Amino acid sequence: MEPADLTKSTGAGELLQHAAKLTLRLHYRNLVNRSRLKKKCPGSPGEELRDCIEATLSDWFSKPRPPTEHYPETVDFFIDEATDAITPEEREELKVSVKLFLCESSQSSIRDAVQLACHTLAVSQLDSVIIAPPGPQEGESQTLANLQPFWEQLESLVRNQQIAAIGTSDLDKDLLEQLYNWAQVKPSSNQVNLASCCVMPPDLTAFAKEFDIQLLTHNDPKELMSAATFQEVLQEGVQDPNIGDWRLDWVLRYSVIVESRGIIKSKGYLVSAGKASP
Template sequence: MDPQNTNMNTEAKMMMNHAKTLRLHTGNLVSRSRLKKKCPASPSEELQDCIQATLSDWFSTTKPPSKDFPDTLDCSSSQETEAITPEEREELKVSVKLFLCESLQSSIRDAVEMACQTLAVSQLDSVIIAPPGPLEGDSQTLAHLQPAWEELEALVRSQKIAAIGTSDLDKDLLEQLYNWAQVKPSSNQVNLASCCVMPPDLTAFAKEFDIQLLTHNDPKELMSAATFQEAVQVGTQDLNMANWRLEWVLRYSIIVKSRGIIKAKGYLVSARKASP
């Protein structure tokens, strides 16, 4: 092995061991064909491939400082998404789905700030929230959704987000949220794996209150803790990542409005080391 690569790997592993927070940016998947499988079987598999490839890329190219090891480690693909220029911003729509793995409201603001900074925009056009699932045996409730929605509303008021939406709400829960919320949901995603046809009552309610119904194929849990740790271990050449926890995953799409095509797509991921 090249001695220079060995030194870089040693430095990178020292940085990873010192860090308390890990931030990943996969770069633009539309223009990148580095993933092991050209067409991942599922969103979960795509994310797992992305984490492995991004960390492997970072480990092989990083030249970290030898003195100071940061608490927050930013690991990006060498093929990062091109920043959106002010001239083309009007022609593009930036859509985001945010998967919260833990019930931390600060995660929402952190994720939105990171997305704006990464893509060089001052505002995201739409954000759909997928909060962490309720405890085993419990069903989703308005009380479960309210803290996350209030944080999204604050980001709308500060003009960081233009429109906010939900995921997997039935008609009753969507109606409860709509009646309670100050900033109304503009969309609701429905998983067609769980219902092949849109429920008529949901369709009628959404039409009456101008809520867009979208479809998706994301699993309830985008990535398990074990799968995340496995992906990081592979990408970092077998570092022990057992005490790392996934905080949130943000998937973004940059769409050319006039043509309806996806110009860029990628993931931002945040994880933190659990206290011993």
Template sequence: MEPHVYAKMLLDHATTLKLHTGNLVNRSRLKKKCPSSQSEELQDCIRATLSEWFASIPPVTEPELSRILDCTIPQNTEAITPEEREELKVSVKLFLSESDCSSVRNAVDMACASLGVSQLDSVIIAPPLLSEGENLALAHLQPLWEELEGLVHSQKVAAIGTSDLDKTLLEQLYNWAQVKPSSNQVNLASCCVMPPDLTAFAKEFDIQLLTHNDPKELISAEGFQEAVQESSKDLQVADWRLEWVLRYSIIVKSRGIIKAKGYLIHAKKKIQ
């Protein structure tokens, strides 16, 4: 059976797609060495990982079909050993495409399993985009934050943070939350200088202000489907929807260098 025929069969039968890009510090697997944006990098990673995974499937007469397609290439991934764990900081940012609170725990569990750790040092959450004209409010954040707090209490996560909250919303979350945000990311593309009121509040309550250059939508539904479709011939992708993307970085504490970075992706097929 031709690999692309088998790939189509696998994707047609599956209802869940899990993908780990592996370590991207060595970018030789990507066609584009220097993507122009985070979105382009992610699309390249999805396309390259799926292409490599489909090509690695051994030819069989009667393929085994599963509802869960776990597209991980073992030789591209390297779990953290217990001996080196103390020397490393594992930080992640979780981009949600849907307001499904169970995605928070699922993503953290998948990250811990993929990286070989029992705890992540920090998790920053980026809530899903809202409908046009709707502004992010505390009510949107509360159910997601409660999931994160549960992960802190169960020692799956050490510290939790937010992304793109202004002073008012950060203060509301801080006052309401049991586990306080330890950090807040600010996109300097939208404000060249840190807002003074946000800086003052963060300093008073020991919240670290970080900068980032992620787009509001890391990857669109169309961009995700396009990347999957380009990985092999004749794939049907219209029913697939992205649930979340988790980006991780593993930093050597003593030297401040990135040992590994990559993406975990989770998608579901709409059941007709």
């Protein structure tokens, strides 16, 4: 699935009024290269995402767009000259690491996100994908039953060789053990948010060591960007308050790492949103 090319499109506000979905391909270096942000570093992952959206929409609007008679179902915002595509010659020395934040409960979002990431980076396989599924309802806790449909989609992509390794985020020892015992493709990693846990829990550490699961740390909030914030950023960037009500489906953050040197070659976000039903 490739989004519609907007090089033959008109204003974004008019496009979004007729579209059902939108995607944003956000290259981090496009953010840091902008002079207005050179003296300002984003303070959190949510702020970084917002700044990337603002930078991409601003650059998109700076390019002339001829009118069109046909409105695409999916509007794709990206910077023509910006690319993090990986050449075949450099693929062996690079690792593509992804974290997928699911905002809706559609399992098909996982397949769509992985396909767009592979297309954007010009690779056939992602080396690792960590999934952050939608949070449970208020007052409830995450359960294996909540995780299973998402994990089955990841397992299918592993069998199809589109993902090499899959991991989880913010599972305690009991839930990680349940997932491990049930899953056909075992989790290779589990992220732990040290904002709520200053030291790795001993029982989690012991279980991970026994079953060769890598424990990683992160500082991502439970909600990377609220629906209200996304709508606000989109309206400001498109410069049209009448674009309709849009909600995030998923946000994918990728990092391309030079394995031999342990440095990040490039990073960015892919965002998918759908128009809320009237």
